[in-house]
Amino acid sequence: MTxxxxxxxxxxxxxxxxxxxxGLTHRSMRFTxxxxxxxxxxxEIYFGQVRLMFVYPEMEALVVRPARGNELREVIAKHGxxxxxxxxxxxxxxxxxxxxxxxxxxxxEAAVAYYEPPLFGGSQRPEVVVTAGLLLKAD
Numbered sequence: 001m002t003x004x005x006x007x008x009x010x011x012x013x014x015x016x017x018x019x020x021x022x023g024l025t026h027r028s029m030r031f032t033x034x035x036x037x038x039x040x041x042x043x044e045i046y047f048g049q050v051r052l053m054f055v056y057p058e059m060e061a062l063v064v065r066p067a068r069g070n071e072l073r074e075v076i077a078k079h080g081x082x083x084x085x086x087x088x089x090x091x092x093x094x095x096x097x098x099x100x101x102x103x104x105x106x107x108x109e110a111a112v113a114y115y116e117p118p119l120f121g122g123s124q125r126p127e128v129v130v131t132a133g134l135l136l137k138a139d
Contacts, residue, residue, distance in 0.1 A: 006136040010064040010107055014043060016093075018057045019118075021050075028121065029053065029100065031062075034114050041109045041130055046120035047089070049103035054079060059093035064105055066090070066138035075099055087138045108132040 014033035022028045029050050033043040045064065047053075067075055067088040076085050079099075089105055091098040108119040109130040 006104065006134050008065065008136055010045065010105065010133075010135060011062070012043060013061045014039070016043075016045070016059045016062045018055060019044070022121075023050075029055070029102070030118060030120060031059075032118075041111050042114075042119070043107060043109045044119040045105055045107045047100050047102040047105050050100060051087075052081060052085065052101040053099070055091055055098040055100065056093065056096055059091065059096075059098075061093055063092040064089055064135060065092075066136060067099065068138065072138075089135065089138055104134050104137050106132070106134045 012033065015036060016031045016033045019030045019032040027048070027050055029047040031045045035042060067090050072088055075081070075088060076083065085101055087103065088099055088101050091100065106120065109132070110119055111130065
């Protein structure tokens, strides 16, 4: 969706909700921040190839970033995850931390209404995307 270079951290002060978990084995997941409070755009974060997840259904001021090194090992130990867990992304909001083991997360922002198709995976994508990007691949 974008030719931009991957970034280390996605950060937004907006309110996000878990919008969908799809596939036979939860293979994709999407969070959205709608046009609440007079905002002119919708922001979506897409996780594909989801293997493991521990997420909150609503998050305010969301930060998404890869877990690496000792931090990755700590999450694995704390949650009893398989030792070979990889591609783990942390979702942090208001002192809470969740995680997703998946492919590289992507995000997009566009001026679309609530009832319009998703920015990822829909048959029709909006012609005007304000911004889009992806996170660096986790270790």
